[in-house]
Amino acid sequence: xxxxxxxxxxxxxxRWMDNxxxxxVNNVTYYSYFDSVINRYLIDEGGLDIHxxxxxxxxxxxSCQFKKPVAYPExxxxxxxxxxxxxxxxxxxxxxxxxxxxxxxxxxxxxxVFVDRSSNRSLPIPADIRKALELIDSTA
Amino acid sequence: xxxxxxxxxxxxxxRWMDNxxxxxVNNVTYYSYFDSVINRYLIDEGGLDIHxxxxxxxxxxxSCQFKKPVAYPExxxxxxxxxxxxxxxxxxxxxxxxxxxxxxxxxxxxxxVFVDRSSNRSLPIPADIRKALELIDSTA
Amino acid sequence: xxxxxxxxxxxxxxRWMDNxxxxxVNNVTYYSYFDSVINRYLIDEGGLDIHxxxxxxxxxxxSCQFKKPVAYPExxxxxxxxxxxxxxxxxxxxxxxxxxxxxxxxxxxxxxVFVDRSSNRSLPIPADIRKALELIDSTA
Amino acid sequence: xxxxxxxxxxxxxxRWMDNxxxxxVNNVTYYSYFDSVINRYLIDEGGLDIHxxxxxxxxxxxSCQFKKPVAYPExxxxxxxxxxxxxxxxxxxxxxxxxxxxxxxxxxxxxxVFVDRSSNRSLPIPADIRKALELIDSTA
Numbered sequence: 392x393x394x395x396x397x398x399x400x401x402x403x404x405x406r407w408m409d410n411x412x413x414x415x416v417n418n419v420t421y422y423s424y425f426d427s428v429i430n431r432y433l434i435d436e437g438g439l440d441i442h443x444x445x446x447x448x449x450x451x452x453x454s455c456q457f458k459k460p461v462a463y464p465e466x467x468x469x470x471x472x473x474x475x476x477x478x479x480x481x482x483x484x485x486x487x488x489x490x491x492x493x494x495x496x497x498x499x500x501x502x503x504v505f506v507d508r509s510s511n512r513s514l515p516i517p518a519d520i521r522k523a524l525e526l527i528d529s530t531a
Numbered sequence: 532x533x534x535x536x537x538x539x540x541x542x543x544x545x546r547w548m549d550n551x552x553x554x555x556v557n558n559v560t561y562y563s564y565f566d567s568v569i570n571r572y573l574i575d576e577g578g579l580d581i582h583x584x585x586x587x588x589x590x591x592x593x594s595c596q597f598k599k600p601v602a603y604p605e606x607x608x609x610x611x612x613x614x615x616x617x618x619x620x621x622x623x624x625x626x627x628x629x630x631x632x633x634x635x636x637x638x639x640x641x642x643x644v645f646v647d648r649s650s651n652r653s654l655p656i657p658a659d660i661r662k663a664l665e666l667i668d669s670t671a
Numbered sequence: 672x673x674x675x676x677x678x679x680x681x682x683x684x685x686r687w688m689d690n691x692x693x694x695x696v697n698n699v700t701y702y703s704y705f706d707s708v709i710n711r712y713l714i715d716e717g718g719l720d721i722h723x724x725x726x727x728x729x730x731x732x733x734s735c736q737f738k739k740p741v742a743y744p745e746x747x748x749x750x751x752x753x754x755x756x757x758x759x760x761x762x763x764x765x766x767x768x769x770x771x772x773x774x775x776x777x778x779x780x781x782x783x784v785f786v787d788r789s790s791n792r793s794l795p796i797p798a799d800i801r802k803a804l805e806l807i808d809s810t811a
Numbered sequence: 812x813x814x815x816x817x818x819x820x821x822x823x824x825x826r827w828m829d830n831x832x833x834x835x836v837n838n839v840t841y842y843s844y845f846d847s848v849i850n851r852y853l854i855d856e857g858g859l860d861i862h863x864x865x866x867x868x869x870x871x872x873x874s875c876q877f878k879k880p881v882a883y884p885e886x887x888x889x890x891x892x893x894x895x896x897x898x899x900x901x902x903x904x905x906x907x908x909x910x911x912x913x914x915x916x917x918x919x920x921x922x923x924v925f926v927d928r929s930s931n932r933s934l935p936i937p938a939d940i941r942k943a944l945e946l947i948d949s950t951a
Contacts, residue, residue, distance in 0.1 A: 404824045406847040408699055410692045412581055413648075414862050417688050418590035419562040426559055427826040431884050441552055441883075442834050450558035454594030460651075463861075464851050508553075511600075544684045546707040548839055550832045554722050557828050567686040571744050581743075582694050603721075604711050692861055693928075698870035699842040706839055721832055730838035734874030740931075788833075791880075 392486045392495040397470025398527045401428045403487070405463040415460035422453060425485040425499045428469045437523035446517050448503040451480070455499040461489055470495075473528040479513050480504045481524050532626045532635040537610025538667045541568045543627070545603040555600035562593060565625040565639045568609045577663035586657050588643040591620070595639040601629055610635075613668040619653050620644045621664050672766045672775040677750025678807045681708045683767070685743040695740035702733060705765040705779045708749045717803035726797050728783040731760070735779040741769055750775075753808040759793050760784045761804050812906045812915040817890025818947045821848045823907065825883040835880035842873060845905040845919045848889045857943035866937050868923040871900070875919040881909055890915075893948040899933050900924045901944050 394400075403424050411417040433439035433448065441447075461467060468488045475482040482502050486495035505516050516524070534540075543564050551557040573579035573588065581587075601607060608628045615622040622642050626635035645654050656664070674680075683704050691697040713719035713728065721727075741747060748768045755762040762782050766775035785794050796804070814820075823844050831837040853859035853868065861867075881887060888908045895902040902922050906915035925934050936944070 402824065404822065404847075406843050407850050408688075408691060408697050408843045408846065410861075411688060412690045412692060412694050413587055413589075414692050417566070418593060419559060419566055419688055422559040422562055423826050423828045426557070426828065427824075427883070430827050434884055441830075447553055449553075449600075450597055452594070452596050453558060454592070456592050457590055460589075463847070464854055542684065544682065544707075546703050547710050548703045548706065548828075548831060548837050550721075551828060552830045552832060552834050554832050559828055563686050563688045566688065567684075567743070570687050574744055581690075603707070604714055693867055693869075697846070698873060699839060699846055702839040702842055706837070727833055729833075729880075730877055732874070732876050733838060734872070736872050737870055740869075 392498050393493050394470060394488060397472050397486060399432060399471045401431060401469045401471070403467040403469050405461070405465050405467065407463055410463045415462045418455070418457060421455055421457070421487060421497050421499060424467070424469055424487060425453070425501055428471050428485055429483050429501065429503070432471055432527070433520060433523065436526065437520035439520060445508050446505050446514055447508050449506050451502050451504050453499065453501040455497055457497045458494070459496045461487065461496050466490060471527060473524050474500070475530065476516070476521065476524045476528050478515055481516065532638050533633050534610060534628060537612050537626060539572060539611045541571060541609045541611070543607040543609050545601070545605050545607065547603055550603045555602045558595070558597060561595055561597070561627060561637050561639060564607070564609055564627060565593070565641055568611050568625055569623050569641065569643070572611055572667070573660055573663065576666065577660035579660060585648050586645050586654055587648050589646050591642050591644050593639065593641040595637055597637050598634070599636045601627065601636050606630060611667060613664050614640070615670065616656070616661065616664045616668050618655055621656065672778050673773050674750060674768060677752050677766060679712060679751045681711060681749045681751070683747040683749050685741070685745050685747065687743055690743045695742045698735070698737060701735055701737070701767060701777050701779060704747070704749055704767060705733070705781055708751050708765055709763050709781065709783070712751055712807070713800055713803065716806065717800035719800060725788050726785050726794055727788050729786050731782050731784050733779065733781040735777055737777050738774070739776045741767065741776050746770055751807060753804050754780070755810065756796070756801065756804045756808050758795055761796065812918050813913050814890060814908060817892050817906060819852060819891045821851060821889045821891070823887040823889050825881070825885050825887065827883055830883045835882045838875070838877060841875055841877070841907060841917050841919060844887070844889055844907060845873070845921055848891050848905055849903050849921065849923070852891055852947070853940055853943065856946070857940035859940060865928050866925050866934055867928050869926050871922050871924050873919065873921040875917055877917050878914070879916045881907065881916050886910060891947060893944050894920070895950065896936070896941065896944045896948050898935055901936065
């Protein structure tokens with residue numbers, strides 16, 4: 392995956408703790424980058440209120456291909472796009488780029504379902520969020 | 532996946548920080564459980580020396596299916612098995628179980644390649660580690 | 672500090688990610704041990720409901736002395752005591768012990784105030800929690 | 812503490828996982844901000860090589876005063892200064908500021924000693940690092 396594949400980018404500042412004993416960002420930590428970027432988009436563009444909204448996004452699956460290592464103190468860029476917007480779920484792709492590189496260092500895929508915050512029952516994607524998702528849906 | 536599918540188990544003590552704003556263990560954190568369990572097995576049974584060994588395991592891909600939420604302060608159990616032992620890579624499956632439950636709350640799959648610590652070049656799996664992996668390889 | 676100084680103990684299972692690039696548990700991570708142990712005690716012994724209780728404990732200060740390094744995959748023990756129970760705040764001490772050692776590897780001190788969950792206004796410590804705190808208050 | 816008290820600033824991008832179940836950045840996470848900022852300064856200005864340098868900085872104590880909550884997805888600023896440069900140790904102060912605010916939301920103090928990477932024995936602060944520390948030593 393390359394930078395041109397993604398309509399939206401967010402900066403990622405690596406942290407000291409992101410590096411593991413082998414001196415690179417731990418595989419686990421990439422998922423925290425994905426999570427932060429996706430929710431940031433939903434908050435900024437879809438009006439998601441993570442504190443009080445009655446509908447919340449729950450991750451049902453995630454995966455990542457790690458192509459080359461990155462390490463603190465690098466500044467990274469995360470590209471985000473939507474691969475599929477269903478009625479109740481959405482599939483995101485997030486790619487992590489090192490500064491000055493055009494090929495992704497890692498590419499993740501994540502599926503959110505939207506559920507009622509108190510009952511945990513699945514719900515249709517709220518209209519404002521759907522609108523935001525469609526803006527970056529590569530198949531739309 | 533059920534408990535009977537796994538030959539080895541490790542306890543997982545959840546931490547306060549594992550819960551996110553929605554009150555459940557964050558999807559990212561499951562991968563830290565997987566990572567800890569796999570390396571623990573390699574250290575205990577395969578003699579992996581994470582401080583000084585010339586060969587280290589690098590994650591090239593990972594994925595997880597989240598089936599039901601878990602939350603701090605629960606104590607969880609992680610079942611581990613090997614799905615495929617290649618010459619230079621191994622595929623693990625780790626399942627997370629809530630106390631008293633037989634169906635997994637989450638199931639992850641991870642692929643390790645073994646590389647030379649200084650050159651990052653791929654190497655055959657060291658003999659002691661291979662022996663340990665074959666002990667829990669469900670296809671062996 | 673020594674084991675005999677603490678009335679309550681909890682096990683800590685280190686995780687792969689706890690080690691930083693220098694091969695030891697990162698200084699930050701000790702605070703996640705402290706946090707987990709304190710809240711575990713409040714939940715188990717004081718009936719704290721972290722999901723729905725109208726009163727929550729907020730940390731106003733914390734500190735730690737790091738005496739000797741610990742590292743994944745060690746299993747640690749955390750000793751907990753209360754140093755001071757005020758009307759609206761409590762000071763905890765948590766000590767981290769390596770297996771088979773009597774002198775603490777690290778000792779932390781933390782101050783909780785109790786606040787109304789929605790208004791963030793400070794409140795007297797709830798009666799059930801106060802009772803639990805007094806049980807392990809070394810000055811009581 | 813106020814912005815004018817600090818000679819150097821770094822941006823902090825909060826992450827989804829930084830928020831705990833109470834909806835604010837967990838007290839533990841502030842220490843990861845401190846750690847990242849301090850090492851970033853040592854790397855950028857003092858030439859610290861965290862991968863291969865024979866001398867490493869070990870944290871011997873840390874503390875934090877939490878004055879007001881911050882939360883993901885806020886962007887924060889961290890101000891850094893040195894309070895005391897000894898022969899073998901240095902005391903840092905890091906303050907966390909919310910966007911548009913002049914009073915710190917949290918203030919931390921940390922003490923690094925410098926040790927030989929293999930023997931763990933304490934060493935004088937390396938000359939290049941000392942020079943960098945003196946540049947931001949508020950008492951110098």
